[in-house]
Amino acid sequence: MFNTALQRVTLSRFALDQWRQVSLLHRLLSPLRQWRQGSWLLQWGDAIGWVFLAIVFALAPYVSTALIGVLMVACAGLWLLLTVSDQAEGWLTPVHVVVTVYWGVMVLATALSPVKSAALVGLVKLTLNLLLFMLMARVLRRPNLRSALILVYLATAAIVSVYGIRQYYFGAEALATWSDPETNLSQSTRVYSYLGNPNLLAGYLMPAVGFSAAAFFVWPKWVPKGLAVVLWGISSVCLILTRSRGGWLGFVALSFVLMVLLVYWLNPLSTAFWRRWALPLLLGASAAVVVAAVLFVPSVQERVLTMFAGREDSSNNFRINVWESVVNMIRARPIIGIGPGNEAFNKVYPLFQKPNYTALSAYSIYLETAVEAGILGILSFAWLIGVSFYQSWVQINRLRQRLEPQGYWLMAAIAVQIGLLVQGAVDTIWYRPQVSTLWWLLMALIASYYVSLREKYRTDSLTDAA
Numbered sequence: 001m002f003n004t005a006l007q008r009v010t011l012s013r014f015a016l017d018q019w020r021q022v023s024l025l026h027r028l029l030s031p032l033r034q035w036r037q038g039s040w041l042l043q044w045g046d047a048i049g050w051v052f053l054a055i056v057f058a059l060a061p062y063v064s065t066a067l068i069g070v071l072m073v074a075c076a077g078l079w080l081l082l083t084v085s086d087q088a089e090g091w092l093t094p095v096h097v098v099v100t101v102y103w104g105v106m107v108l109a110t111a112l113s114p115v116k117s118a119a120l121v122g123l124v125k126l127t128l129n130l131l132l133f134m135l136m137a138r139v140l141r142r143p144n145l146r147s148a149l150i151l152v153y154l155a156t157a158a159i160v161s162v163y164g165i166r167q168y169y170f171g172a173e174a175l176a177t178w179s180d181p182e183t184n185l186s187q188s189t190r191v192y193s194y195l196g197n198p199n200l201l202a203g204y205l206m207p208a209v210g211f212s213a214a215a216f217f218v219w220p221k222w223v224p225k226g227l228a229v230v231l232w233g234i235s236s237v238c239l240i241l242t243r244s245r246g247g248w249l250g251f252v253a254l255s256f257v258l259m260v261l262l263v264y265w266l267n268p269l270s271t272a273f274w275r276r277w278a279l280p281l282l283l284g285a286s287a288a289v290v291v292a293a294v295l296f297v298p299s300v301q302e303r304v305l306t307m308f309a310g311r312e313d314s315s316n317n318f319r320i321n322v323w324e325s326v327v328n329m330i331r332a333r334p335i336i337g338i339g340p341g342n343e344a345f346n347k348v349y350p351l352f353q354k355p356n357y358t359a360l361s362a363y364s365i366y367l368e369t370a371v372e373a374g375i376l377g378i379l380s381f382a383w384l385i386g387v388s389f390y391q392s393w394v395q396i397n398r399l400r401q402r403l404e405p406q407g408y409w410l411m412a413a414i415a416v417q418i419g420l421l422v423q424g425a426v427d428t429i430w431y432r433p434q435v436s437t438l439w440w441l442l443m444a445l446i447a448s449y450y451v452s453l454r455e456k457y458r459t460d461s462l463t464d465a466a
Contacts, residue, residue: 122341
């Protein structure tokens with residue numbers, strides 16, 4: 001009974017690939033599909049889409065958000081062109097359906113917003129991110145393009161990490177008050193590389209940590225594996241040097257989940273001893289490293305203790321005051337919120353803020369979602385996360401049966417998602433496209449592994465016959 005209900009909630013029992021057989025829209029677009037058959041350029045549509053996406057991720061840390069927006073518009077246009085002229089086979093997944101529901105809730109929140117023009121700006125930005133997700137989910141279905149796009153991001157993140165580490169050794173001007181001036185850490189360097197904010201940099205580097213760890217298992221031969229270790233090392237070190245407490249928590253959560261998944265994946269290949277003790281030993285050693293860092297590294301110890309200082313830490317006190325004001329905003333419009341985007345937030349927040357506690361966001365993605373779209377927004381967001389995790393678990397088990405190396409990318413995506421969700425509890429960094437595009441990359445990567453019921457049945461039949 002529970003499994004049946006779970007499959008229904010996660011849309012796993014729906015044959016989504018059959019929608020085109022009864023879709024009027026599919027039949028109306030037939031002339032465009034016939035046109036595409038004679039188009040030499042569109043035969044390379046996925047490869048062209050990969051080039052567009054590679055440009056976005058290669059330039060994201062260095063260019064203005066306006067230019068990133070222009071590139072996202074180009075990606076949206078290409079996705080629309082490819083989709084309306086496509087055979088519509090296999091692209092619709094449960095993740096796509098729930099993403100569309102989430103977008104629909106935000107459209108409703110915009111329509112009912114007390115600041116419609118500001119909310120419309122936020123809706124446009126969200127729509128561009130979702131259309132980017134659509135293009136990525138399409139392109140990433142090809143394993144070679146999937147690995148190549150991850151490589152582009154890792155190469156870019158390596159440059160960002162190296163520059164961040166350089167800031168630690170040569171100094172970097174604090175562009176804002178990022179540490180309590182009354183603590184010993186007030187004069188310490190918090191690196192921010194090209195992104196201008198250490199919390200944002202921590203969020204940007206989290207996928208690099210997960211994907212570089214996965215690359216060690218995916219990339220063949222020892223030279224690429226050595227490169228993966230180097231990439232993991234510099235991205236991890238740079239993330240730690242941001243001194244972002246939310247980033248540190250996300251890093252720990254990411255590492256924990258990835259280790260558990262790797263042990264689960266490799267379990268069939270292990271001896272009886274390692275099947276029983278691998279996970280306890282690995283987690284015990286990791287916990288010992290974390291505890292030792294807290295006990296014997298003064299800067300880490302002091303930074304960690306500020307997490308439990310309550311209002312005695314100025315950063316904590318600021319967030320708590322903002323959160324109290326945000327809760328009042330939610331109470332004022334609990335069902336559908338004020339509409340999406342930071343511009344809508346900036347219009348309404350001053351009506352609820354405490355004196356001297358101005359803020360550009362809610363400093364929590366969960367509170368932010370509740371402010372933007374109320375209960376409906378929180379429910380749709382939770383549904384989206386639940387469906388993505390469930391689909392990930394289903395596909396991991398499918399890939400694990402054949403120990404396909406591409407499964408490591410999927411495990412990394414799940415771990416990074418959890419890391420970003422942990423950091424997001426105390427930071428709102430998703431308004432910046434450098435991180436929001438990575439979040440939707442993770443979601444698209446998960447969707448790209450989806451196997452329809454018909455294809456799964458055909459694959460299982462061939463396996464049984466063999």
